[in-house]
Amino acid sequence: MKWTWQWLVAGLAVVSLASVAPATVLRVPSEYPTIQAGIDAAVEGDTVLVADGTYTGDGNRDLDFGGVNMVVMSENGPELTVIDCEGNFPDLHRGFHFHNGEDSSSVVQGFTITNGFRYGEGTEGSGGAILCVDSSPTIRANIIVGNTASAYGGGIYCYDHSSASVQDCVIGENIADSGGGIGCDYECYVAFENNVITGNVASSGGGVMADSCSTVRISGSTITENRACYGGGFVCLQSSGVITNSILWADSAETGSEIYVMGSCPYFWASLSVSWSDVQGGPSGIYDGGCSHVWWEMRNIDADPLFVAGPHGAYYLSQVAAGQVEQSPCVDAGHPDFPVPEGTTRTDEVCDAGRLDIGYHYTECVVAVGEEYREEIRTLSYRLAQNYPNPFRSGTTIAYSLAAPTWISLGIYDIQGALVRNLVRGAVSAGPHQVVWDGRDHRGQQVAGGIYFCHISVGDHTETKRMVLLR
Incomplete structure (x- = not known):
């Protein structure tokens, strides 16, 4: 099955759940000259389908759903479809702004979003690529890279009761004061599932920041090589964090190399639960600043995950079955009751089966089926992988x-x-x-x-x- 067809089916399936009325597909640029023009013409449950290319200028940045729940997606994925915000000071721009109560049926899927730049206080200087205010969109299968916010959330910022879902994304090389990759603030509930968060920089929370009575759930993700003064991978302030089946490795900070947790007594405590995960330094990689509850739960490990580069990125797991010499300790180390996603941690792109591996799963994979599969692997052995990062x-x-x-x-x-x-x-x-x-x-x-x-x-x-x- 071709990737383009899989991509369209995945996105259009969201539409069928969003509305019983027939959905319309609005095509950019063949029918509408800009992405915003397609959005403005859409009604509830429609899909705005964006062709390959690099989209710049007015109408292709600062995109606003206007309270209409729809799917805005690329035709062939983020490596071929780029939203270049071209932001700088004082010409401030971001990719998307959700602020009209959009719900989970509002979907952004399959874009590279880059060069967002926000400066100022509060939300004005937050959300370099995507800003969510009292809105709850689904952000799926995007590459969010090279964005800047002077305040919060270099890549994504969720504020004021937002309940966003972030799935299958690569979030890297973004910069902010707090939450280099992602910031969540003021009673937000944000679920991160199967993401790579890498190379982001902030004063507080290089990878992810949760503050002011927010709840962040991180599952099946890889958080690595982020930098901060406090909480290289994740900072949890007066909030709740739940980390499962994830890798936090090679992040760095002056305090709390991987995780920093702190509440504000007597009313605003912080809590953190970590289970079935690989955290560098083990419990010592977590800094407890007080007024907090930290649960280092069952089956966590502190062992080099042995990342290897593969066809679509740099965070596959070394596996003997895929041709590497060593076996990553994260293989088959996930929670036994969690379903195995349709994806892979193997460089030969064999879909994971059996017990869940810890960490991010690349979504393109092939099912091993006898001789036909072995012939496919022989073909793949002469293979040029997609460069990473890209862009x-x-x-x-x-x-x-x-x-x-x-x-x-x-x-x-x-x-x-x-x-x-x-x-x-x-x-x-x-x-x-x-x-x-x-x-x-x-x-x-x-x-x-x-x-x-x-x-x-x-x-x-x-x-x-x-x-x-x-x-």
Whole structure:
């Protein structure tokens, strides 16, 4: 089954749940010139379907559902559909603003949202990519990267009784004062399921921040390489946090390298429950600032998750069955009563089965079925993975695998087909490999932002991946 078809079915299924009336699909840009024009024409339960491309300027940023519950989704996923907010000071913009009571049938799905920039106090300076005020949308399968907020939520900010659901997203390299990746404040209830939150920076809560009687539930997610002064991965202030089947690893902070918890006595206590998760430092990775209850519950571990790069990102788990030498301790270590998602932690893209693995699951996978599957794996063994991150700013990792030692050529080409830089040219050993492109040409000069292609030649086999460089 083709990915495009799976993508459309997943999004349109939301519509059937949202309304019994027939839903209309409004297409951008073939029928409506901008995303906002499609939104403005939609009625309850409609879908605004956005074609591949990079969308900029008025009508393609500061998008507002206006209280109408609908699905706004890309046709082919976030790697091919970019909302570039082009925000800076004093020209302030973000991707989406929910503030009219939208509910969970309001869906944003399948976009890269980047270059949002907000400055000011309160909500004015919050939610670099997405702001939710007393609204409860579903935010699914997006890449939220390179956004900035001077106050809260560099990527996403939920405020004032919002109950958002964030699923299957990659949230990375965002910056804020509090909640570099995501901020939740003032009696919000936010559920995070199957997300990667990485490389975000804040003073408080590098990855995730919960404050002022909010509740945050984190399940099946990977939180890594975020930085803050307090709570590198997660800060929980006068709020409740529940973490299950998740990895918090290699985050850093002056206090609470992974988690910082603190309440305000006597009325506003904080609470944290961690179970079936991998937390670096174990209980010592959690700082208890007082007026709080911390429950380090059953079957947590403190062990290197052994991340490896794979076809769609850098946070697969090392597994012997997929060709790695070591077995990640997070494999088959999740809660036995939790269902196994349709996804994978394996670099050979075999769908997970049996017991749940801890951490993020990539949603594209293949089911192992006898000889047909083995032939597919032989094909995949000569594979060029999608670069990660994508889109990217300063550098991106390209992973590839070889079934046997051979001569290869791997290079970067511009949109006109001209060679920009050779990354690999020569004999390479069998197995998985990766190389980093720093956005420079063969002379060491930075290239302009735009679309580039990574092309590999292995004997008679060639493969190409599309990349987006942001400047």
